[in-house]
Amino acid sequence: MSLPERLFFVDTTLREGEQFASARFTSAQRLAIAEMLDAFGVEYIELTSPAASPQSARDLATIARHGLRARILTHIRCHMTDARLAVEHGAQGANLLFATSEPLRTVSHGRSLNEILAEAQQVITYLRDHDVEVRFSCEDSFRTDLADLIRIYRAVETMGVQRIGLADTVGIATPRQVYEVVSAVRAEVTCDIEFHGHNDSGCAVANTFCAYEAGATHLDVTVLGIGERNGIASLSGMIARIASVDPNRVRRYRLDLLPKIDETVATMLGIEIPFNQCITSPTAFHHKAGMHTKAVLADPRSYEVLDPNLFGRQRTIA
């Protein structure tokens, strides 16, 4: 199977990840996480909106000016106030979102699609005038009418965004549905596509992978998969998923840093690395069944699709 060439990780541990129940990162921890992710090689690091608190604004400025290779994004409401703060604090990109599904439009802002687009025009123009990379995302895309999605995405593309985003905000999308919707959108726009997938029905990694197969170029992840409720796609899960199909596709990353990144963040959160975590869980390369252990000793590829050494790990045998 051949995977698309264009692949960018948008790590949102410092935004989505901070919405995880036990996440309360200090400024020093935020910088340490950004440095680790940069060393690993993620292309984008997304931070909480500078409108969230004065400390968030200061941390955005610090990290944006820290000289990392990764581009620093901030995730803001589609408001001029937030856009101005993003520019003032040095964000290189702004990830805009607007609720577009019927359940969210009713409960959250009550605006029509035309009103949404009028607000978006002003904010996108301002950000582009300040050389800020812009992504516009329809929150809760998979409960939004596909015709509405396409109408909005075509409109914001005309306004000059670099990227549109599809977000499974509530974790309801199925893998094949993701493939179909992303394919349908891919056929309608020429800009890049970002995907953000929650894990409420256990498919965050799979859905993000199906989006990538269908033409999404930018994949949202967090360390360990932390996020609102039970999280989103994990960085190690996506690396495992892609590497098991084509290891060459992820060779540009410092894969051997993955265990330390996961361990460091788990320690900061006061949680264990979940046993089901790909690559970095204590048991990910542990073989116990008699039939497996004999075969793995003869030839590891008998029961291993990923080489643990690629990730600085070792297999263990019971």
Add this chain to the structure above:
Amino acid sequence: MSLPERLFFVDTTLREGEQFASARFTSAQRLAIAEMLDAFGVEYIELTSPAASPQSARDLATIARHGLRARILTHIRCHMTDARLAVEHGAQGANLLFATSEPLRTVSHGRSLNEILAEAQQVITYLRDHDVEVRFSCEDSFRTDLADLIRIYRAVETMGVQRIGLADTVGIATPRQVYEVVSAVRAEVTCDIEFHGHNDSGCAVANTFCAYEAGATHLDVTVLGIGERNGIASLSGMIARIASVDPNRVRRYRLDLLPKIDETVATMLGIEIPFNQCITSPTAFHHKAGMHTKAVLADPRSYEVLDPNLFGRQRTIA
């Protein structure tokens, strides 16, 4: 989206789950787990082979004769010795497996497909003569040539199995590949199809769901998703996945028992329920982001695809 009518859970916590690194269940714990799963309503409970140890054999006999509604299966090699032990200890079904992929055939048994089928014929005939339900599974199905798979499945169907099994033994299959392969096999046999999916690339729940959409009727799960390496599809993950598409499809199960089942097994294993677990993780229904908390108070379906009350849980708001 309409899901297939036929849905059976094969819980293999007492077989696959025992291959998890820290699983060392006592006989009393095995019985307690079987009773909880039976109360929940899983249709099948799979136990370790009676050939594994004298204690495994005694526990199989105890649980098989305990009067549970769930059918008691044992997972055995395709050998007459194991088949006789299964019958002697009262198993109502036998899940046979045979390695068929090139990597496993080379390393593990070196037999040709014709030799595999000759052994299978004898074992299947013996088990059917003793009124034992039989499933025949090609281990490592997704690294097995599709033409070989179909040849074997058609042959064992003729031999009288109730069910064939597709197993992603090494966790390499992608969701769309699972859908395609199961669909192709579905077109070639009329018997039931079971699916068993590992989580090495983070897609166990998604792959099992795609198999169900494509015509698999029997879905392998374990409590929490424990199993060899980083596990297989979890019972709570599959319930969440199916319920988020169609809650009616899972109404026959005692969904309110799910949190206690996961907690009990996590305690036996000395692990936390992973934060990413669907439904039963401490944070699965915890809302933290400001935008989410306001909306959820106004209307829970804004950011919830599953009603926590259905599972005896409550939402919490930061």
